[in-house]
Amino acid sequence: MWSPQDLIRLHDAVPATYEAKAAAWDRARSRALVERDWIARTVAGLAPGAPVLDLGCGSGAPISDHLIDRGFRVTGIDVAPAMLAMARARHPGADWVLADMRHAPLPGGQGAIIGWDSVFHLTGAEQRALLPRLVAALAPGGHLLVTVGATESEAVGQVDGSPVYHASLSPETYERLCRDAGCEPASVTLRDAQVGRSVLLARRAG
Numbered sequence: 001m002w003s004p005q006d007l008i009r010l011h012d013a014v015p016a017t018y019e020a021k022a023a024a025w026d027r028a029r030s031r032a033l034v035e036r037d038w039i040a041r042t043v044a045g046l047a048p049g050a051p052v053l054d055l056g057c058g059s060g061a062p063i064s065d066h067l068i069d070r071g072f073r074v075t076g077i078d079v080a081p082a083m084l085a086m087a088r089a090r091h092p093g094a095d096w097v098l099a100d101m102r103h104a105p106l107p108g109g110q111g112a113i114i115g116w117d118s119v120f121h122l123t124g125a126e127q128r129a130l131l132p133r134l135v136a137a138l139a140p141g142g143h144l145l146v147t148v149g150a151t152e153s154e155a156v157g158q159v160d161g162s163p164v165y166h167a168s169l170s171p172e173t174y175e176r177l178c179r180d181a182g183c184e185p186a187s188v189t190l191r192d193a194q195v196g197r198s199v200l201l202a203r204r205a206g
Helices: 004-012 014-020 021-026 036-043 063-069 081-090 123-137 172-182
Strands: 051-056 072-080 095-098 110-115 138-150 155-157 160-166 185-192 197-203
Touching: 004 155, 004 160, 014 021, 014 051, 014 081, 014 160, 036 063, 036 110, 036 138, 036 197, 051 063, 063 072, 063 160, 081 095, 110 123, 123 138, 123 160, 123 172, 138 155, 138 172, 172 185, 172 197
Parallel strands: 051 072, 051 110, 072 095, 110 138
Antiparallel strands: 138 197, 155 160, 185 197
């Protein structure tokens, strides 16, 4: 059983954990792109060259790789320098930004923003603050794709054997936050069988 103090410690250690485990994470990360259908829905209608933000991009594999191969102008934001070094080595022409998503300036006019297995490392309060900022960074008609939990909770996962903090709001709260920020529609698909995750997909009105 993890105490509240343990959870705070694990939350604060997320950047250091991913920095220390970057190479192992990259080796273990599946390149099968089970996210393909969700990504296709998120970028549907975008022209080649459209800006797409990969939030918590890690090493770039496989999501940024896929987006770049499709001709989108990708900005990747991550908190771990070792992760970004791998991303830059693969795609030196993309824009890789070392920053904490909680405080990073978010480039506006994004055709899509993807936070796959990244936003859930923030506390519930931090996610409440971040979601309206993400919606504001979308161009009208742009889509937001974020993996979330199925219930409001805190949990502990693993990265190469090291514990790592996870948190989620309720699906209804995610949908309400996105709608209040200007999205329609906004919906959470619970425990999608293809990806093994619950997924928030929202579209900024306009």
